[in-house]
Amino acid sequence: MSSELDELRSWVASKARDLPAEGLTDDLPLLEGRHLTSLHIPQLVLLLERLRKAPVDVEELNAGDFRDIATIGAKFLGTGPDLGHRRA
């Protein structure tokens, strides 16, 4: 899954605005910090579906599911929750 996670990090890095000086980390709050907006979610869902090769049930989603890269990875790509402060 690490290559999928890298692709996720790369996608978020290409879309996120006003990143902090330390750059994009796996625990950076993406929506709450206004680095991404809800308008990015449809594209992000498409990316996640492509990476996991399975649909995402959009009607069951909450904003918290997209809190940060670690949460997204754990929820949609089956990666562990211990990604912590890894820099993207």
Place this chain on the structure above:
Amino acid sequence: MTRQGNVRQGNAQKGNAQQGKAWQGNAGAQAESSSPGVRLREAVEAMSGTVDRLSELSRKKYQNPYEALVWPESVEPEQDLFFSPEMTSLHGTVHAFPEDRPEFRRFAFQEAANFFSLNIHGEKALISGLAERMYRNDLLAISDYLHHFIDEENKHSVYFGGFCKRYAKLYRSRHVPFGAEADRTVSDFLFFAKALLFEEHADQYNVVQAKDDRLHGLARFINQAHHADEARHLVFNRAIVTALWETYAPGWTAATREDVRARIGQFFVTTWREYYNPDVYADCGFDDPWQVAEDAWCTPGQRAHRRRVSKKCLDFLLSSGVLEEEPADVF
């Protein structure tokens, strides 16, 4: 209709030139002179001539969707054509089906169902946002027209939903509703700008397909019925977007204007992405439908297609000063 729209656009351009000067020297004084609500009410009242004409036309062209169309018992997706080949999302890509094959007509049928589905999802959001704004004090002057707007959007969904439920399926949306704006002036503007963008793009498809005599009569009818009402909505959308921009934007900080412009760029991307639906490709037998969507999105011919379809809308947003440059990642 078109003439009225041009007049409005012409005025809007003049207004923006003046507005641009106000931003440089007088924005603070203007913002202090009255609240955003008062200024919006005045701007909306200035639209009354246009809005009254549109309301009158809506009343004249009032249509009952339950009488205007007799639905066929069944359709033949592999025999009849339901979507113009040149408008399909795989046209000119490595994944395109040969156009003389039943598989292509089946794909075109699914593309029609996707087009109708994305219209249903867009109209749901539109109806909800219009209903929220009806009879608001500062929008009172357009409330009569909002009755027609909501009524007509609902009727369109009767057609789109009728097709999808009878003969095909309703494709899901990947849009999610969370993330409301804190600033009402921004959310008002973005709501109507999104409506404008969504409707101008769908209308381009309607115009082409309503005239395409290769298509099954049902597909032509639905596209024509949608276009007949949308022509009025497009005039209204341009007028209200202009009024909101001229009223609100001078009071926004440069950072807010930049953020609004970035979001409009994202509208372009999310609007267009829905036309490349992996669920359609999966239904047509592709093993990796997400990769097909990505390949189609990146194909030069499809980029050129998006640019052609977006041109009128993009020209309006650029000439009215809402956008300063083309959005990234779309064309």
